[in-house]
Amino acid sequence: xxxxxxxxxxxxxxxxxxxxxxxxxxxxxxxxxxxxxxxxxxxxxxxxxxxxxxxxxxxxxxxxxxxxxxxxxxxxxxxxxxxxxxxxxxxxxxxxxxxxxxxxxxxxxxxxxxxxxxxxxxxxxxxxxxxxxxxxxxxxxxxxxxxxxxxxxxxxxxxxxxxxxxxxxxxxxxxxxxxxxxxxxxxxxxxxxxxxxxxxxxxxxxxxxxxxxxxxxxxxxxxxxxxxxxxxxxxxxxxxxxxxxxxxxxxxxxxxxxxxxxxxx
Amino acid sequence: xxxxxxxxxxxxxxxxxxxxxxxxxxxxxxxxxxxxxxxxxxxxxxxxxxxxxxxxxxxxxxxxxxxxxxxxxxxxxxxxxxxxxxxxxxxxxxxxxxxxxxxxxxxxxxxxxxxxxxxxxxxxxxxxxxxxxxxxxxxxxxxxxxxxxxxxxxxxxxxxxxxxxxxxxxxxxxxxxxxxxxxxxxxxxxxxxxxxxxxxxxxxxxxxxxxxxxxxxxxxxxxxxxxxxxxxx
Numbered sequence: 001x002x003x004x005x006x007x008x009x010x011x012x013x014x015x016x017x018x019x020x021x022x023x024x025x026x027x028x029x030x031x032x033x034x035x036x037x038x039x040x041x042x043x044x045x046x047x048x049x050x051x052x053x054x055x056x057x058x059x060x061x062x063x064x065x066x067x068x069x070x071x072x073x074x075x076x077x078x079x080x081x082x083x084x085x086x087x088x089x090x091x092x093x094x095x096x097x098x099x100x101x102x103x104x105x106x107x108x109x110x111x112x113x114x115x116x117x118x119x120x121x122x123x124x125x126x127x128x129x130x131x132x133x134x135x136x137x138x139x140x141x142x143x144x145x146x147x148x149x150x151x152x153x154x155x156x157x158x159x160x161x162x163x164x165x166x167x168x169x170x171x172x173x174x175x176x177x178x179x180x181x182x183x184x185x186x187x188x189x190x191x192x193x194x195x196x197x198x199x200x201x202x203x204x205x206x207x208x209x210x211x212x213x214x215x216x217x218x219x220x221x222x223x224x225x226x227x228x229x230x231x232x233x234x235x236x237x238x239x240x241x242x243x244x245x246x247x248x249x250x251x252x253x254x255x256x257x258x259x260x261x262x263x264x265x
Numbered sequence: 266x267x268x269x270x271x272x273x274x275x276x277x278x279x280x281x282x283x284x285x286x287x288x289x290x291x292x293x294x295x296x297x298x299x300x301x302x303x304x305x306x307x308x309x310x311x312x313x314x315x316x317x318x319x320x321x322x323x324x325x326x327x328x329x330x331x332x333x334x335x336x337x338x339x340x341x342x343x344x345x346x347x348x349x350x351x352x353x354x355x356x357x358x359x360x361x362x363x364x365x366x367x368x369x370x371x372x373x374x375x376x377x378x379x380x381x382x383x384x385x386x387x388x389x390x391x392x393x394x395x396x397x398x399x400x401x402x403x404x405x406x407x408x409x410x411x412x413x414x415x416x417x418x419x420x421x422x423x424x425x426x427x428x429x430x431x432x433x434x435x436x437x438x439x440x441x442x443x444x445x446x447x448x449x450x451x452x453x454x455x456x457x458x459x460x461x462x463x464x465x466x467x468x469x470x471x472x473x474x475x476x477x478x479x480x481x482x483x484x485x486x487x488x489x490x491x492x493x494x495x496x497x498x
Binding site: 036037040041043044045076077079080084086087090091094095096112115118119120121122123125126127130131134135139142152154155157158159160161162163164165166168169170173187188189191193194195196197198199200201202203204205206208209210211212213215216219220224226227 | 345
């Protein structure tokens with residue numbers, strides 16, 4: 001997974017090899033970050049399955065305007081669904097309400113089922129929209145964008161350092177792991193395995209700190225004064241404003257209809 | 266351990282968000298600019314930990330190592346773990362945006378609390394005793410995290426209570442394994458590089474614009490921890 005951060009390239013570019021930005025990718029990253037956040041907050045506030053499903057379709061439509069590989073994206077979503085499936089299956093049986101059917105002596109309620117479906121649809125809508133709006137960004141571009149959106153500089157710098165060193169340390173991990181393998185180590189369910197992995201991770205920490213010392217000295221050597229220049233040229237164009245307005249209207253309409261629906265019934 | 270978008274009640278989401286911002290603020294105050302490289306590299310290390318899979322029975326789990334993060338990083342574990350969760354959410358779709366606050370609090374707050382509790386015990390003890398404390402720290406930070414996850418689920422609806430209990434019991438093997446691995450890691454660190462435990466406190470406390478003496482290496486900085494002013498603020 002960490003190879004994603006290795007060359008500072010977005011997911012779509014690495015998978016398809018193309019260079020021209022997609023339709024979604026041509027908008028100002030600031031608008032995309034804010035839109036993804038707004039979408040998440042608004043979708044979580046939806047109460048009706050119908051409107052949540054509408055939001056899901058909106059997100060699905062957006063995927064087709066990006067150059068994200070569809071299979072990989074769906075695989076990511078399936079991985080997330082794996083996390084929640086247990087909770088969703090249990091929910092009908094644990095929520096009190098009108099019984100629908102019973103399984104092994106436990107009654108499944110209609111309310112519980114509806115709630116489970118609602119959660120599943122909302123979660124998938126948010127993740128899909130986030131992946132399609134943001135994963136076209138490279139991690140460094142995301143850092144710059146957050147900085148421009150007035151996130152604390154220390155946090156952005158911390159994120160940039162993390163992104164920069166994930167792939168380095170993952171390689172280091174593989175090197176250490178290879179050394180263990182050459183000495184006949186195989187991961188099993190034994191105390192020896194857990195101790196060895198512990199030593200491995202401890203060594204990784206020691207080496208990272210030593211690396212950090214070298215990095216800091218190299219930075220001081222070059223006159224680091226506590227500030228990184230943010231080299232990028234973000235332009236807020238008219239079409240970015242139009243996207244912002246259009247997106248805001250759609251989301252606002254969804255939430256408004258959702259609320260009116262509640263009052264009407 | 267990640268809670269996804271859409272499951273929690275708005276009150277829980279907002280509460281988690283407020284707590285996360287407060288924790289981030291505290292953590293960033295303890296993070297002067299020249300500690301950022303060390304913290305960033307360690308934050309990347311803990312991200313890599315989540316890519317390491319260990320066998321458990323017929324299946325495997327990935328490491329979390331939040332207890333160790335708390336021990337090594339102290340309050341700065343809060344921003345460090347937040348960054349990891351943000352990257353996972355945005356680029357892999359694990360977790361979500363609105364639950365980012367709740368997830369950060371659930372993982373980072375136990376790490377920080379456990380780290381601050383056990384750090385003194387670990388740094389003062391011999392490697393063997395330190396390993397035992399480290400193991401307890403590693404296991405209990407996972408335990409506290411699962412309790413926090415259970416609380417956030419339980420507060421969001423009665424229907425989640427059984428799922429919350431399941432989350433806790435399903436994580437007991439993970440607690441044991443995290444404890445064992447943390448103990449081994451702490452043992453190694455105490456033998457090889459005990460300064461690592463004090464890394465976030467003393468090794469890099471240097472405001473270089475008004476440094477009274479020329480730039481020194483990390484080694485010299487540890488000899489004079491009393492000169493640290495950045496620690497108080």
